[in-house]
Amino acid sequence: MAERPTIGIVADVVLQRHRLQEATGKFGLDVLFSGDPERLIGYPAFPEVALWLVTLKDEADHPALFDYLLEHTDAPVLFGVDPAPAAGTIDCFRWERRLLNKLEQQLGRIEQLDTANDMEDLARAASDTRNAPALSNWITPADTDTPAREIWVLGASLGGPAAVKTFLDHLPPGLPVGFVYAQHIDNNFTNVLTRILGRHAHYQLKPAAEGMRICHGDVVLMPVEQEWTFTSNGTLTCTGKPWPGPYGPSIDQALLNVAEHFSKRCHAIIFSGMGNDGAIAAPRLHENGSRIWVQNSASCGNSSMPDSVLATGCTGFSGTPAQLAAELVRTIENQCLLKNRHQRDSA
Template sequence: MPGGTRAVVADDSHFMRSVISDILEEGGIEVATEARNGREAVDAVLAHEPDVVTMDVEMPEMNGIEATEMIMAERPTPVLMLSAHTDENADVTFEALDKGAVDFFRKPGGEVSMEMSRLKDQLVDIVTSVAKVDVGKRGTRSSPSRAGGPASGAGTESRSYVGDPTLVIGSSTGGPKMVEQVMAELPIEADLRVLIVQHMPEGFTGRFSERIDNRSDYDVREAADGARLAGGEALVAAGDRHMSVKNYRNGRLRVKLTRDPPENSVRPAVDVTMRTAAAVVDDPLVGVILTGMGGDGADGVVRMKDAGARIIAQDEATSAVYGMPKRAVETGCVDSVLPIDEIPNGILDTITTEVTS
């Protein structure tokens, strides 16, 4: 299949390798070979030079983290982690992202073949998107520092900010490290209320919020139904729940979590959070769309712009997948298109009333 996407499938389960390979082949993705452990995965990448690797997290001889790190050192290739839904696997999965993996897909449990079949379109879509990522160009730091000083590009300037600003961040494929980087650079003095919607399955968003909390001066937690949000705090939409803004009073907002049908084939959807924030929040609003496949967030930025919000989109050069930002830009509602390193300062610019040296 000349010119098509070629994959290496790495998993210690013969059954799972067969299921994944069949799904990819049926979706038009050529499986160059299969690997039973991380060592075989590295050898397969060097021998077959695939476009993408689907990598199991836990494997004998060499696990998925070690294999990903070695692949990035020897022949950088987009890696999609396949992770089971456990707290331990969530930790390991995020460690793999730190080592260079692009994204992850939650392995099904229970009746594996039936559930994987149900998820086959999603798996094919994400493998196809991850395969297009230029892993050599992504310049985000692996361990963002806490935001102890001025945001990137702010120099020694002192800023005064508008009162009670709310920030909504949406991202998908390649987004976790980007979100962490942006949050690490936002000073607590800005007193933002931050709503984060990252396309991520249930069981991983709690760990994701802990990682952001550790790297940011903001108090970051996974959203719960009815949770309230004040300045200097951030909520991460819980996996498999839409997060809507229910009400807003005196600089504090309250969210509602629902299992309403997916929008843009995803839940949580950025559109839901942006749309409800636009309808409810009457203080300054900022919307940010980061890397991701699909068009989620495009309708949301239109609603936010109509409500007077300022909108920022990540540029193509630093996006792992220029899908969501591109669709947002195409609406004509984006005020600034910025590389990831400039987005924190871009956010601050939208809420700054005065700058002094």
Template sequence: MRIGIVNDLPLAIEALRRVLAQAPQHQVAWTAADGVEAVEMALRDRPDIILMDLVMPRMNGVEATRRIMAEAPCAILVVTSDIESNAAQVFAAMGKGALDAVDTPLLHGAPMAGKHPLLTKIEAVGRLIDAGSSAPAPKGIERGATSQLIAIGASAGGPAALAAILKALPAGFPAGIVIVQHVDARFAEGLARWLDDQCALSVRLAQEGDRVRPGEVLVAGTDDHLVFKSPERLGYSREPSDHTYRPSIDVFFRSAGQFWPGALTGLLLTGMGADGARGLKELRDKGHLTIAQDKASSAVYGMPKAALQLDAAREVLPLEQIARRLTDLPGLRLSTKGLSE
């Protein structure tokens, strides 16, 4: 793959060059010293992946990500020093379309510190770029009519989209919400805390054996797949072990369709690739309501587009209308005070 490097530190650029040199399938397309140069280079010569630093002069990585995704969209991987300390900026960049984040490798060490995590992330992004195949969905099964579940899948651009939806839902929202967001397990807890600060609902990481409860938001918290293991209990599974996406939205949607006994709404948001499209199609075939985010409001129109190609979404909505649609579902109509118009 052709890779662009954006970093204002020569030592960091050299470290990234050395790592990429150890993987002959990758080549450096260009380097940029700040966000302004990155936007110019992306417009002139769009690479397969951009390795984007966050803290830079003239234009930081968050704004550069926003500009590139709007003007010359391509896969962006945040590569910066001490990502845990910069978690807020990492989430901001992901909200603008970045796919993931990893620490900048260091020049010292044998092997060079950070080499393997970076190459692993690049390979994962490469699989996201290539993914998009579809397969027939199985026929439907019976379901009951107990409590309601909102099952949400998101990837690139997801944190900001999730925050926009959750902050527009009123306290006491009478459905349980479970989210699978493509994010490294290291960031999952920070993402849950950040979302919790954005809304009136309680947001936390899903734990093994958790029940879905009204008014509570559970977020997938490991690199294993979050699944329903029974009609009442969530848990984590390593299988399928060879799945491109970990955690997988398809795997989660499929388990929800298999086990959840009540009303279920599947929601697929912004993201690169096709994860969630087949699972959403299975939910629709079983009679559940399925919604995809529209192109105009998606930071990356990959997963929703794949869902539309499979006829998986009964409704296609802009981000600003999704929360209101959820509160209008049968059994969920309640005061909408505080919802944005």
């Protein structure tokens, strides 16, 4: 994996320094210095960083800082970052996105995708030929040619492919659901992802196609380059526009697009990944009755993305990929039991 850029943070408000460290950590940046102007000027060895982030309550209070920076560094200096809103709020996640855009204007693309290592991890996961669990007697096997009424969006980035593979391998065949898979990935690796993820699994990856209906058991991969949504009759269609935001597919936008058609029958599981993609849309879906689950930190290759969604307070379950699969089966089983009970009571 490519070496991450290093930055220095100078802020005279402790909370702002803390929020900047948290946000830049989500993006995978190494913070070599964080302190107020006086600490930097008195620092024994000037830190060599790729960029300085400077945010001051009143620049007039620190007249010596700017001359000091000009004398000691040729690295770009980014001034005037807005104060961070309260943590875990939609405003805070939008603030993080704006910060990321400003950083990338200076440093280039930051959220490098470790696709080669992801594919190696996925290949190792695919070599596990465990048998999938049997379908519960309470669940009637779903017809694979029937359009799915419930869709689960699987959102992932760094470390996600192997986690999603493990999740799918722990599902029994015949569940009455379909999946949309939004994975930050280098577009050159999508064919490899499609091929490997289908091994030894009842749930095989399919690339999105114009006019496709998502049927029971389908796992439809959202393309990287252009945004896809649904027509009024439930078929997939390409908008012809790039996904909004810095990375494709946008997990936030994929969630919103699926929910626009499927409403509260759209649910989400956010797996391993860097950044906070998904944290803006997930609470909106939760308000409409959707289930929002996340992979737990300990089992993630990078937990920034699921941790961001967890911080919103909208999640109903957190676990390993295998535990997430078991919880999905239990949820569907309970739905079937309730449906059967209602049918008996109405007879």
